[in-house]
Amino acid sequence: MNLTELLDGHAHQVLQGDTSTRISAGMHFDAHRMIPGALYIAVPGHREGGPEAIQRAVDFGAAAVLVEGADDVRVPDGEVCVVRVPDVRVTASAIAARYYGEPGRAMDVMAVTGTNGKTSVSYMVESVLRIAEGARFGVIGTSGSRIGDEMVPMPPSVLTTPESPDLQYLLGYMRDRGAAGVVLEATSMALLTHRVDDAHIDVGVFTNLTQDHLDDHGTMESYRNAKLRLFQGLCRRAVVNADDPVSATIQALMPGAVTTYALDTEADYRAGDLRGDATGSRFTVHHRGRAYPAAIPVPGRFSVSNALATIAACHTLGHDLGAVIAALRLMPPVPGRFEGHTTALGTSVIVDYAHSPDSLEKVLTAIGGFATARVITVFGCGGDRDTTKRAAMGEIAGRLSDLCVLTSDNPRTEDPDAILDEITPGVALSGTPYERIADRSEAIRFALAAAGPDDVVLVAGRGSEPHQVIGEELFPFSDMAVVRHLADELSRSGAGTLS
Numbered sequence: 259m260n261l262t263e264l265l266d267g268h269a270h271q272v273l274q275g276d277t278s279t280r281i282s283a284g285m286h287f288d289a290h291r292m293i294p295g296a297l298y299i300a301v302p303g304h305r306e307g308g309p310e311a312i313q314r315a316v317d318f319g320a321a322a323v324l325v326e327g328a329d330d331v332r333v334p335d336g337e338v339c340v341v342r343v344p345d346v347r348v349t350a351s352a353i354a355a356r357y358y359g360e361p362g363r364a365m366d367v368m369a370v371t372g373t374n375g376k377t378s379v380s381y382m383v384e385s386v387l388r389i390a391e392g393a394r395f396g397v398i399g400t401s402g403s404r405i406g407d408e409m410v411p412m413p414p415s416v417l418t419t420p421e422s423p424d425l426q427y428l429l430g431y432m433r434d435r436g437a438a439g440v441v442l443e444a445t446s447m448a449l450l451t452h453r454v455d456d457a458h459i460d461v462g463v464f465t466n467l468t469q470d471h472l473d474d475h476g477t478m479e480s481y482r483n484a485k486l487r488l489f490q491g492l493c494r495r496a497v498v499n500a501d502d503p504v505s506a507t508i509q510a511l512m513p514g515a516v517t518t519y520a521l522d523t524e525a526d527y528r529a530g531d532l533r534g535d536a537t538g539s540r541f542t543v544h545h546r547g548r549a550y551p552a553a554i555p556v557p558g559r560f561s562v563s564n565a566l567a568t569i570a571a572c573h574t575l576g577h578d579l580g581a582v583i584a585a586l587r588l589m590p591p592v593p594g595r596f597e598g599h600t601t602a603l604g605t606s607v608i609v610d611y612a613h614s615p616d617s618l619e620k621v622l623t624a625i626g627g628f629a630t631a632r633v634i635t636v637f638g639c640g641g642d643r644d645t646t647k648r649a650a651m652g653e654i655a656g657r658l659s660d661l662c663v664l665t666s667d668n669p670r671t672e673d674p675d676a677i678l679d680e681i682t683p684g685v686a687l688s689g690t691p692y693e694r695i696a697d698r699s700e701a702i703r704f705a706l707a708a709a710g711p712d713d714v715v716l717v718a719g720r721g722s723e724p725h726q727v728i729g730e731e732l733f734p735f736s737d738m739a740v741v742r743h744l745a746d747e748l749s750r751s752g753a754g755t756l757s
Contacts, residue, residue: 275339294319355456358430362458366439372465389585396432399443419448446484462493468616558624594722602749604711611721622658631712632660641672652684665701668727
């Protein structure tokens with residue numbers, strides 16, 4: 259496809275070269291991913307690219323360059339085609355969808371947004387539709403991209419929602435391999451930066467809004483408004499959590515196109531009779547005057563809320579309600595979301611993504627509902643992220659645990675000890691004993707060695723993330739893999755508890 263065809267209908271100005279240039283190798287924001295025949299999109303401020311990297315992209319073989327901004331854009335040497343557009347991110351989304359043949363139109367596309375629950379709901383949707391119908395569904399999110407169990411190879415990334423060229427490539431890949439649909443996690447920054455603008459989303463799901471990402475958005479109002487973009491023309495129907503006040507705004511934005519679910523409020527899908535233990539949750543789904551017994555292999559009210567979102571979203575897409583509910587009880591555990599492991603000593607270890615005050619409190623409250631001995635919490639806070647939540651998370655962990663081990667999450671470019679300095683006052687306020695061990699592996703080792711047979715160890719903050727971000731580098735690190743390795747090592751060494 260040539261650049262003229264890609265840009266047809268979009269405002270643009272040719273600065274150099276000929277738009278008949280053929281684009282045959284995709285498009286990227288990252289200069290180092292350029293190969294001959296690819297389109298380079300120079301996004302201002304992009305860490306791996308931007309206008310400053312245009313010449314490098316051309317040297318790597320870029321067939322053409324897309325820019326935005328002032329008249330002083332530096333045009334590269336040679337005759338490579340350079341085109342200016344009003345907003346490269348908006349244009350990139352549209353032309354990437356066009357380049358890959360509008361793949362979202364060929365499948366059912368569901369996008370899940372909210373502070374917590376995006377990964378769990380995405381995983382549940384794929385699992386229950388596979389169990390209930392044998393359906394092939396794609397998943398795009400925190401844990402990577404896959405169709406069923408087949409992982410889609412992509413360059414390592416810290417982005418939950420890929421940039422628009424990669425997202426459209428993934429949608430096209432999944433379409434071409436027979437996926438009936440795709441469920442993707444739509445982060446606030448993805449919505450704000452137009453990554454999902456042309457995904458042709460059939461159902462947008464809103465889970466909740468609690469404090470997080472204020473480093474990106476500044477205020478809760480701005481964070482909320484970023485989430486609301488999904489429901490301002492980007493999806494045809496919405497499924498929303500009526501227990502969260504933001505749901506009323508979404509209903510006003512999409513009158514007649516919103517389905518609700520709730521635990522505590524009247525809704526189209528409501529859960530009652532909640533019961534649970536360490537093995538999971540049992541409840542009753544109420545919908546249009548009928549009651550359906552349901553169960554999921556994950557404890558906690560938050561898990562039931564995620565299950566309701568899954569039920570409502572799948573039914574809204576046209577899948578059989580009874581079959582979806584029945585499939586929930588057969589669903590495998592969500593990796594990194596209340597994922598459990600029992601050591602040889604009998605200690606229960608739970609790995610969870612809880613990385614905000616609200617999510618940490620919900621997970622620890624769920625654990626408190628079934629723990630019969632001590633709760634030991636290993637956690638930290640991400641570097642270069644919202645600092646206002648650090649002491650609050652310390653207080654929550656201290657209040658709901660018997661021992662806290664403060665450690666690094668993804669420190670990024672911050673000093674790990676400086677991050678712990680900001681968490682510590684919250685834990686100290688609770689009076690709960692704590693240890694500070696910046697090395698995450700050593701912190702997990704300490705917690706496992708300190709735990710007795712009936713204790714519960716929560717390793718929180720990273721879930722199923724396969725890398726730890728230190729400085730600007732990604733280092734392989736899986737919390738559950740480390741837990742399994744260290745638990746086995748301690749068992750073989752015959753190490754006793756430290757308590």
